[in-house]
Amino acid sequence: MRKILIVGAGQSGLQLALGLQSQGYEITLMSNRTADEIRSGRVMSTQCMFHTALQHERDLKLGFWESQAPRIEGVGMSVAAPDSTRAVDWVGKLDGYAQSVDQRVKMAGWMETFAQRGGQLVIHGAAVSDLDFFSRTYDLVLVSAGKGELVSMFGRDASRSPYDAPQRALAVAYVHGLGPRPEHPEFDAVRCNLVPGVGELFIMPTFTTSGRADILFWEGIPGGPLDVFQGIKDPAEHLALTLELMERFTPWEYARATKVELTDANGTLSGRYAPTVRNPIGRLPGGGRVLGVADVVVANDPITGQGSNSASKCAASYLDSIVSHGDQPFDEAWMRSAFDRYWDTARHVTKWTNAMLAAPPEHVLQLIGAAGQLPRVADRFVNGFNDPSDLENFFYEPEKTHAFLAEAAGAA
Structure with a gap:
């Protein structure tokens, strides 16, 4: 042995x-x-595990908690406009559901x-x-x-x-009481909210020590307006700051978060590391x-x-x-x-x-924009979270992106 x-x-x-x-x-x-x-x-951590994992x-x-954890059936993408409305907002469906267990x-x-x-x-x-x-x-x-x-x-x-240095300042809060997205209340999805030049807010359904919950996760560009969690030890202060930033930068997500409370006194985390x-x-x-x-x-x-x-x-x-x-x-x-x-x-x-x-190049912005009109583009993009190797076929090179968008538009 x-x-x-x-x-x-x-x-x-x-x-x-x-x-x-x-x-x-x-x-x-x-x-x-x-x-x-x-x-x-x-x-x-935050964690959302896709089908292969x-x-x-x-x-x-x-998979001891599979029957208890929410079934995450999609991934949504929103991009904030300068006036804090949504310039882009769509959701793609996953081929196999994802799950998050604390x-x-x-x-x-x-x-x-x-x-x-x-x-x-x-x-x-x-x-x-x-x-x-x-x-x-x-x-x-x-x-x-x-x-x-x-x-x-x-x-x-x-x-x-x-x-060789951290590219984002990370801040996490596990909460109960988050309302559903009104435009898609019928299924659970991870929500990716991009605020250009500022950072990202991710919201994911999860299963924690006290049952069903949601994770509010800010990723802030270092030195920017989201990079404000260092030194905050009080969980209530951490949550208040999370919500204040949501109200300012992602008001559509804040609208469903007005009644949230932390899952527990240990439900917050912040830090940064270099990839x-x-x-x-x-x-x-x-x-x-x-x-x-x-x-x-x-x-x-x-x-x-x-x-x-x-x-x-x-x-x-x-x-x-x-x-x-x-x-x-x-x-x-x-x-x-x-x-x-x-x-x-x-x-x-x-x-x-x-x-x-990095800041997205023009062809990636076109891809994200097109996904709002073409469900096939949205679905393929979000299934890249399960199999990132497929992104080689349509994400990195403008020629491949444009060929894929033309093919998807033709099929539609």
Whole structure:
């Protein structure tokens, strides 16, 4: 039986641990918090998982909250005009529904499941010196903890990381009491509101510790009018500021938010980080090697909602790479090949996310505008959230965009 250590109990670390456990591997999982501490702690993320990522969970029979979480059937796009009306407003339908489960609920539940199934759960923060010791006693060590000292082992890949500073200031509030969008009350959708030159407001239905809720998520251009959450510790003040900015920049969303309240005292989060691709292999002082997982090695800005999806896809890819390797050594060449296999998917996410952080070129503005008149364009665009590789066919190059719009107009 091969012994594997996974450090970090987020989406990718837990999904991979449970997947390997089901295949008969002897897994040790290190977390710096207990399940109860996670469940009662601060929200860790926004997350909307699309069909492919959800299917990876279903394949492992881990979709424990699927019947309780809202079914997100579409993604809407609105663009604010200078007078704070909507210059663009449409919604595209997803081929397969998406879902959002608060990671406090999911990670705590999965961690308890891992322990109940006989996995060794170690509640302890890990330092590089710990991994130096463990690398000699395990066949493979995977680092899935995306923050802190351990990440420093993985050097930045400058060729794949165009930004060296945060591109957005992030502010999240989980709320109860949000009203439906009056124009589409019959189905749940993620709403992407673009405020040119200022930032973005995302609203997504979710399932949290207290049931159905919605996430209000501002992404502000650093130094701009949305970059005002640093230093705010009081959750009520955080929510009041969120709503004040909605009233100013997205009044159509504010109109349904006048009765909201926080889901809990830990339902807010703010911060920022630079989107970064890192080298996948960490070298330990004693000569050992560890493999980075998910956002340890590919951390994109959340503007395209891909974080938890990428984590799920990375875990699924690594699971296949580990199982298919049999009893051969997990050497540096294998680590490189496992990452390269995942990067083949992740590179599309990174390219798209970095493009969305910049001011959109004229042909992308035409694409977003045309989606309001042509449902086929809206639907294809929003299904790119599930499969970003399809964006290569119509998003990046003006010629491909114009050909697609002409074809869609002809079909209409």
